[in-house]
Amino acid sequence: EPEVTQTPSHQVTQMGQEVILRCVPISNHLYFYWYRQILGQKVEFLVSFYNNEISEKSEIFDDQFSVERPDGSNFTLKIRSTKLEDSAMYFCASSGRTGRGDTQYFGPGTRLTVL
């Protein structure tokens, strides 16, 4: 069964450093998303991406964040200058059809720890 994959599974970084989280969405999917979940809190939407541009972004997704689809398979989330409060699980998701009622499938997540 096709699945979303994410690398790395765990990333430890120093405050102020740049990190890139990588995702390989399901191959025939057209819509891509990033969510995050701070420990013990809700899953929060960050950004959605379609046709090589951002469709929607949340207030969390400020200028420190960017997304890119550098090739036909990868989808990345970059945090330019990490803060302590960026420590969280980051989940990539993808969905397929352009019609209604499609399903978003999530990856296993990357645990980001900012020291």
Place this chain on the structure above:
Amino acid sequence: LAKTTQPISMDSYEGQEVNITCSHNNIATNDYITWYQQFPSQGPRFIIQGYKTKVTNEVASLFIPADRKSSTLSLPRVSLSDTAVYYCLVGDAGFQKLVFGTGTRLLVSP
């Protein structure tokens, strides 16, 4: 996006059927109802999605009354491995952001 209300937690025993009900009074005509399961430190896992009446797959059943203002996720014969948080989401999930609530924490005991 329609707001959803579901119990904060539920307890069950292995082998029992578990029914988790979600209220979504403001559901829109285009909205689907989707349930996800999440284990600690893992991504949400899609369980089932429906629009009206009843949907069944190998994992669960979803019951939706005619007015669609609520839905019930039914897990037959739960096992210890079904201990997880279950989220009810309402929206046109194909290309909209998903808004997660706090979900229902299901604890299955031996």
